[in-house]
Amino acid sequence: MEKHRTNSPLWLAWLDFAGGYAVVSKAPKDYAIVAVGVLPVAVLIAAAAISDVQKRRSLLSGPVMVWPGNISYAFHLLHFFAIQVVLHVIGLGFRATNLSSVGFVLGSLAVSVVAAWALYEPVEKPMMRRFATRRRGEGQPSAVVRS
Incomplete structure (x- = not known):
């Protein structure tokens, strides 16, 4: 092929x-x-x-974009629960306005990102180091986990 x-x-x-x-x-x-x-x-x-x-430098390869990529799996696992926590804190009967909706979204995002980072650093990162294997060969990424 x-x-x-x-x-x-x-x-x-x-x-x-x-x-x-x-x-x-x-x-x-x-x-x-x-x-x-x-x-x-x-x-x-x-x-x-x-x-x-090919290890070309780009906007996507910088640390500002790599970090969200690293925590993205934990974010995916936790964001539903973070939304539920924020709903519980503000109360289920709040009246949604434009401002309160923005606050809800930003609060949920903040809780999700902090929780994802808190799960990534002590759990996911050490597990990747322990169980992930590096591939050898041309064109393969040189590292599995980026910090």
């Missing part, structure tokens, strides 16, 4: 994504996300992955 690679720069994939976003907003509702939106997203994901494997 032949491998296909592209050397297209990541900025070109971002440009494609932006154009696709503009097209999605004009496409018929029933087809917008699936038929029109999936291709630019797929191209962006592939270009970002290739850029990462």
Whole structure:
């Protein structure tokens, strides 16, 4: 099986994504996300992955973007419970206004991020060091866990 690679720069994939976003907003509702939106997203994901494997520097490879990626699995596991905690703290009968809705979302996000970080550092990171194996070979990432 032949491998296909592209050397297209990541900025070109971002440009494609932006154009696709503009097209999605004009496409018929029933087809917008699936038929029109999936291709630019797929191209962006592939270009970002290739850029990462080839160790090219990009906005996505900096620590500001790597840290949320590291805690994202714990965030996924905990965000529902964080929302429930915030609902319990503010009370289930609160009247939603624009300001209170923004506060609810920001509060839930803050609780989720702190809880995810608190789970990632002492649990997930040591487990990855203990059980994850490094792959050898050309084009493979050099590390499993980034700090």
